[in-house]
Amino acid sequence: MTTVAVKPATMAQALGRALRDAMAEDPSVHVLGEDVGTLGGVFRITDGLAKEFGEDRCTDTPLAEAGILGTAVGMAMYGLRPVVEMQFDAFAYPAFEQLISHVGRMRNRTRGAMPLPIVVRVPYGGGIGGVEHHSDSSEAYYMATPGLHVVAPATVADAYGLLRAAIASDDPVVFLEPKRLYWSKAQWSPDAPAAVEPIGRAVVRRPGRSATLITYGPSVPVCMEAAEAARAEGWDLEVVDLRSLVPFDDETVAESVRRTGRAVVVHESTGFGGPGGEIAARVTERCFHHLEAPVLRVAGFDIPYPPPMLERHHLPGVDRILDAVARLQWEAGS
Amino acid sequence: MTTVAVKPATMAQALGRALRDAMAEDPSVHVLGEDVGTLGGVFRITDGLAKEFGEDRCTDTPLAEAGILGTAVGMAMYGLRPVVEMQFDAFAYPAFEQLISHVGRMRNRTRGAMPLPIVVRVPYGGGIGGVEHHSDSSEAYYMATPGLHVVAPATVADAYGLLRAAIASDDPVVFLEPKRLYWSKAQWSPDAPAAVEPIGRAVVRRPGRSATLITYGPSVPVCMEAAEAARAEGWDLEVVDLRSLVPFDDETVAESVRRTGRAVVVHESTGFGGPGGEIAARVTERCFHHLEAPVLRVAGFDIPYPPPMLERHHLPGVDRILDAVARLQWEAGS
């Protein structure tokens, strides 16, 4: 097996490389899903894996998501580390019973005797002009399911590091890949891939003093842009990239908000019942007396994901974030 | 068809009566599910319906929840009003794809041309000594799904009124029936059933001035008990019963919290990613300057629902609610 001297630069490439490196290091890592073998996946993330490791290691399954995850559970019971690909966010729904009733509970059910080190990769979120069912942000479902870790990278380096960490984890991980960042590029050398990031640590992407934008996944670049734009209005915004929703890094988030005294949570998922409620509530619990204004949320509307031609009105954009920042009761102090 | 002079007094009976009255009034109402016909359901809610209305109106289906909900979608497309029973909370999970991808979206998908007036009855929650998968509180999943109404009655009269309203609604309704309140009794005359409650209105179950307990479903009686017990500690607690999580009655809740200045959200569902985050966040957004303390949450732990012998440690009880009330920073003012 010769190491091909690829130079990944997109998130898609970093993810593929993470899978490849994990498979090369650990023969118990198996990839399965619809079209992941010969085709390399509809997003080409698994491109080349079947060729390099054989179809038994990277398997085109029949078209049945509950079957994919259910058989992965059995494989994990026997000591393998399956990485399953759900083709799109909404097509993970048929697998929910397996996920909720088994994947999240098997370790607990068996008092630790039967952990399930499964990674469920879900290309998720909108902004790619996809037709119905191809742009859902389903993280609220995963967050509400005990026993799962829920991870969402926002950068090329994190995509690699977090996916490696997810595969190495003895817990099941739902790995949310922001579709519209697949082709985002960054200086990143596959030959010296970033140290594997531990799951559960948020990171301050941009320090600031006026207010904190709390975000993750596809909304991170939007928040970075908003923070840039905010300078013109005299606001110096801090951007916290959560990287994982479960475990949730209360420490990093609370430290930031205590410092800035104001916060806006930003995500694509619907606002009502979405992750923002949990985040705002826990930030408030921890930082109440430091807050100059309630923690606000900028999120997708509480509607089914709209058709491509209207999605830009739905997605949280720079203007809507700045409008929220403007509502942070600046007259009130600091 | 003669009206039998039953005198329902339990919530189970009120629910059964609501189904019966709805079926008698409207021939397009059909009940379907596992064991709902001959047996009358494992909780006997549908007892007598097959006999009175025939098996075509109250149908024992094959054992397949996605099939039940999926065929109900088709029946609704043709103008019927199906009321489906999921046998237990966790057994609704196989139907999630139909629920999320179709039930919540069909009206929107078709610009209103194809509404789906379906009621999904889900016996839910714990406290009945049920073995694994029989005590889940799954409301967070439903709340995060646009297009659904999510209702949870807490009293006998509401059980009747809200179920009638749910069946009459042209929108799909997930109707969460608190299992452990099925046998709760109340003075309630089936011959003069309560006026049908509109969906979407919270109610103040107990007025108070010190702080507001915001709750719904099975936690309502617990909060009432806590409010009684709190008197001994000098707290006069208000209890708001939400009755529906979607639509959410911001007005009633915010009015109460603005008045009391303190609030605790109480539910059985896991805390993290559960309904309490959303509720606390929106209350805070609306009442920030009236709050003396952050809105706290008393919820199930962030764990898979425990086995029967341990469930009492998991469920929010009076003591835990009072502990939370005690943490509402009473030294701070008012």
Add this chain to the structure above:
Amino acid sequence: MTVQELPGASYRPTPPPAWRPRTDPAPLLPDPEPYRVLGTDAADRLDPDLMLRLYAELVRGRRYNAQATALTKQGRLAVYPSTVGQEASEVAAALVLQEQDWLFPSYRDTLAAVARGLDPVQALTLLRGDWHTGYDPHEHRIAPLCTPLATQLPHAVGLAHAARLKGDDVVALAMVGDGGTSEGDFHEALNFAAVWQAPVVFFVQNNGFAISVPLAKQTAAPSLAHKAVGYGMPGRLVDGNDAAAVHEVLSDAIRRARSGGGPTLVEAITYRMEAHTNADDATRYRGDGEVEAWREHDPILLLERELTGRGLLDEDGIRAAKEAAETMAARLRERMNADPVLDPMDLFAHVYAEQTTQLREQAEMLRAELDADAASDAVSDAEGER
């Protein structure tokens, strides 16, 4: 296996009453070879008018496919899954239905919807991206194109069942791909249909692939039609490129459903000649040779040969069919080249029967944003004019 008389044993060899096979499996099993009409004796029985109608629709369908793919290149469609090679099955599925019947198309089956009479612009709305469904399903009795695979099948069962309960003469025809048969919803739908004896026909287009996954990785069954016996309904295998055969087999199944005989599973063997969608690269998973082998078995070619061989079609007829198709395509192109007029406020219009307070607030926010944008556009326009 003979029964042994045991000393003193009153033991009865037949098991108690609960075991009773209710159906004779033999008639439920499909024939080993796909049923075919064109090029066989059965073609003598054909109705010339119907065949010419089918022919015109196939030609139109082929042209429709070409036009829709062209529209993706021009950025006028977000995506298009072609049915080139599958026109016989698509068209026959539409033509076998009576007016009151319902069609449940999968995401690929816009052609079936168009052949049933739906305006192609409306059929393509989902794929253009201006809304999820471009038509009122009740108008033509065509359910919304269904993207989550196989989930439309229980809908068809429920609708057919409801119609039967109401005493209406309605049959539902539900379309699904070979890949879709692997989903749990396929299983549950067929089982409900058989138990309820619902008037529904399941029509599987086995086009050889689910995106890149060939049938051999999808199932080990002798045929997909063999699944029927496991539900207690007949399974039928038909050459999906033989428009006459598909029409006949589906018509039989619909007649059976209509007369209270219950559901049928029909598998049409066909082939997806083009990539999965315009976004797919089929060379990654199949060779040209395989595709070429199917060219000889083209549905239009098959029918054309039969009709010309019988003297029912001549060059003029062929030309006329092509011209009609060109007219349709030109009109479609023209209409699709107009930008659809969209109102962003529609986002909130049909989420619930009555708008919630919450959505009203969000709608107000969007309205304010749009007004602000319009105002600032007006300012820049005004500035631009100076």
Add this chain to the structure above:
Amino acid sequence: MTVQELPGASYRPTPPPAWRPRTDPAPLLPDPEPYRVLGTDAADRLDPDLMLRLYAELVRGRRYNAQATALTKQGRLAVYPSTVGQEASEVAAALVLQEQDWLFPSYRDTLAAVARGLDPVQALTLLRGDWHTGYDPHEHRIAPLCTPLATQLPHAVGLAHAARLKGDDVVALAMVGDGGTSEGDFHEALNFAAVWQAPVVFFVQNNGFAISVPLAKQTAAPSLAHKAVGYGMPGRLVDGNDAAAVHEVLSDAIRRARSGGGPTLVEAITYRMEAHTNADDATRYRGDGEVEAWREHDPILLLERELTGRGLLDEDGIRAAKEAAETMAARLRERMNADPVLDPMDLFAHVYAEQTTQLREQAEMLRAELDADAASDAVSDAEGER
């Protein structure tokens, strides 16, 4: 159907290469009658030791059922789903497995687990309610008892597949009820198993009911075993009350799986003699007559008659089996009458490999509550002593 030579048509009647039936369906279809051994010539071939072993296990199993039901009455079990009448199938399922093989029981199959060697107290933990699973699945290679119906089937497929990939000699036997076959997971599991040729045996106990729903409302199929052909695997029908027949049919299926022959679907026709669980009232949905008819076909009776008829078993032997069963029951009763010792802090112990901060905080809260309770208990105790 003969092929007509059309003028000028080079049209080939055989369809292109993608259509190729891969399996001959005939051998996949079950026999019309359930396979039986006891009371037939086939019984001549029986291995006396195995039969006596089966007999002892059946008697023990019957007694175990009675004891478990008694424990529900004494409040020692939260619930118990009885397998009275199904002991032959339960026991045979366990006995056909080799040590390295895996059993995937449904929620009802504690008896199969016990027959495989699991401590009955551990098997009953879920139903007693002190934890979800009372044993380490790896120790006896018994997956946790599975409550969400049919969801264990894909697990069995995945495990068998993984073992085969690793080159291990492991077969998985997965148990499910007649009702469970209607679930999508049944379908998906069988399909994956057949496509992967996984060494797995699907064992359906058709006991006539899913709670109150009789088979006729569950399926219209000739038999559940007929579903097999739709996946391309053999379906076998067996008299589930005939321990010798079940043992033989399952052994054959396991041998086939072990030797790389792929999966089999076995349907055992049996009957649930008691209510669904102790909480159920079976008189609401079935008459005594039906139950009575099955008494004559009792699995213990059938085997006892065969063995006594052949002089392999006498009154002493019967008594010895009963006594062994009584000893087991007495021991079980005694052990179940002890209150399990529970640590509430276990709630947080195995949610994740490493406890999250969040759970640590919640554990601390519970710890404080428990300490406070203990302290106030101590105070009241002290007060009581004065």
